Amino acid sequence: MYVLTSEQMKQIDKKATSEIGIPEVVLMENAGFCVYEEIKKDFGDLKQKKIAVFCGKGNNGGDGFVVARYLLEESNYVQVFIFDENVSASSKVFLNILKNLGANIQKINEDVIARLYHERFDIIVDGIFGIGLTRDVDGLYKETIEYINSSQAYIYSIDIPSGICSDTGQVKGAAVKANKTITFMYPKIGNILYPGAYLCGKLIVKDIGIPQKVVDKVNAKILVREELNVEKLYRYPDTHKGDYGKVGIIAGSKFFPGASVLCANACVKSGCGLCFLFSPVESMSVHNFRNPEIITVPIESKNGVVTFEGFKEKEEFLKRLDVIAFGCGLTNSLEVEKILIHILKNFQIPIVIDADGLNVLANNKEAQTLLREYKAYKILTPHYKEASRILSCDVSEVAKNPLDVALQLSKKFDCVCILKGARTIITDGNNIYINILGNPGMAKGGSGDVLTGVVSAMLAQGYSSLDAAKLAVYLHSLSADILLERKSMQTILPSDIIENLDFAFKRVIEG
Structure with missing residues (x-):
């Protein structure tokens, strides 16, 4: 199985959209559904489960919006937390859908974080940062990650736990400690190397419909x-020690x-x-x-x-x-x-x-x-x-x-x-x-x-x-x-x- 760098995955996504013609929103929809599918498989009846979905500004947050939409159909209590209304173009599509559905969407600030410590969630979905994180996590992002880790919820991370460098597995200031991480197409290096591998919890690799033909020049693999x-290793009968x-x-x-x-x-x-x-x-x-x-x-x-x-x-x-x-x-x-x-x-x-x-x-x-x-x-x-x-x-x-x-x-x-x-x-x-x-x-x-x-x-x-x-x-x-x-x-x-x-x-x- 291949192991990808963040740049390789970005190029694969780009080829899937520009050369094959698969719209980015389709890939985002598929990714979000894969995460929802894992939650449903693990918990079954979600009706009484309290669920929080944390979404960042990039496409990882967009995946989170898709997850939240599916969960709204299953649970009576889903809260969506965002850091900024100014999200990526594809993410905006799914954020608007949530708004049209009347979802409970809150913008994170100090007061919201303080209040979260007094709530109890059964499930938390981490869609804050994706595989493109290069800077150290600080401010409200760091405080939110610290809250997530202090909760007693079952934590799902989308693609990679937020705060992990996907090219090294190193923690960039603070990182989510997930129970399960759902990554797409192939694992990323940060999913496999420690401490990222530990923070991923159980790693699940899902197919989101990207054709294999767009994958080339990948030189890292898991040893299987x-x-x-x-x-x-097979030996024939007519051999001797010199062979x-x-x-x-x-x-x-x-x-x-x-x-x-x-x-x-x-x-x-x-x-x-x-x-x-x-x-x-x-x-x-x-x-x-x-x-x-x-x-x-x-x-x-x-x-x-x-x-x-x-x-x-x-x-x-x-x-x-x-x-x-x-x-x-x-x-x-x-x-x-x-x-x-x-x-x-x-x-x-x-x-x-x-x-x-x-x-x-x-x-x-x-x-x-x-x-x-x-x-x-x-x-x-x-x-x-x-x-x-x-x-x-x-x-x-x-x-x-x-x-x-x-x-x-x-x-x-x-x-x-x-x-x-x-x-x-x-x-x-x-x-x-x-x-x-x-x-x-x-x-x-x-x-x-x-x-x-x-x-x-x-x-x-x-x-x-x-x-x-x-x-x-x-x-x-x-x-x-x-x-x-x-x-x-x-x-x-x-x-x-x-x-x-x-x-x-x-x-x-x-x-």
Whole structure:
């Protein structure tokens, strides 16, 4: 399913009216009816329900006027609140209809807001701002939103909760917290990214009669099973381990030995043919807890951290590999920098860079240049803090616009970027996929190491970097969601996600 920016939706609306000839009032009528339809479905008999409809000056308010008209036929008590008589041309049509019907229409001011706190509504319809909001909400608008949120009514937002930026999901000063949001044609980015996704409540996507032919140049999609290339997950009887790739994982230290174990375990569990773990001798004691299928390659270390000289002694192994995974638990050190720079200079093997490998990129301009010039498949898997370090910006800036940050990283290094978060974003600099699976049980140290292992295994099995990233993110999150069927979020561990990959693969393969 596509995910739209506000500008894309505006262009679609424009084409529907100018090229197809569908009048704007028809689209507004359809949108309003869709919202009414949801209210009717949820509440059934509305006769005794007290309903308030808040309408802004733009077309979102016009949708609200349409909703109010339908509700007037159902309820004995509908109040319509407006901020200004000077509404958009199409909205004016429906405002005049309400006036002709004798609807109770009140203009909002301080006194009206004060009086509202003494009324109780069963249902509130939020049609204040639509998808075009760019400025911060203030004045009477902010006070009205604060009232709506303080009410005990069931709140329906039209298209997106008022106060949410539809391109980022960020709150613009104040925002409605809806129980249900009805959006049209396709979700908007602000419906999907947090905190907008949370404030939407239950998101409903409705068709308002815009032909599919007017939709073009949309590059963002929700990551669903239909977007996955599952072909290589099917195995033929006459295959052997060499058909499924050899992964070399350079990871771990005496300080973070578990990172390498999680990454390697996830890799073998995800179907690679052979998994080599390059790790310091001091971290090997933890490998009693690993799968015996993992081939360990001990690297000479100093104070429990890999050394460049120790790595050089083992680098012949790299020539046999199909994929390199680099960074989990290595620590932030000059030796680690030297190793990554050496790999980028001397090899052309598909590479997944995570954790301390990302720290190298943040600290070393030479590494950045080499990665940009690296010709093999390359995937970066930063969380918000790692992304902020690489781009030399504050982490709050990443949180405000993760979509743009993921695109920046992908274009900067000509790679696939997996920007990890509550809504993980995958992009190759052109195509964008937003993952909506997963749950807060994954918010534990080690979850990222597991993802790196799964991504590496997908690459090893012959997937392109973008397809590998999509599959890995989906399987990783799906495994965690399946765990919720028998565990609580508090008790889900990254190692549980690995063990549960059996069920995730089965569901993906069987559809």
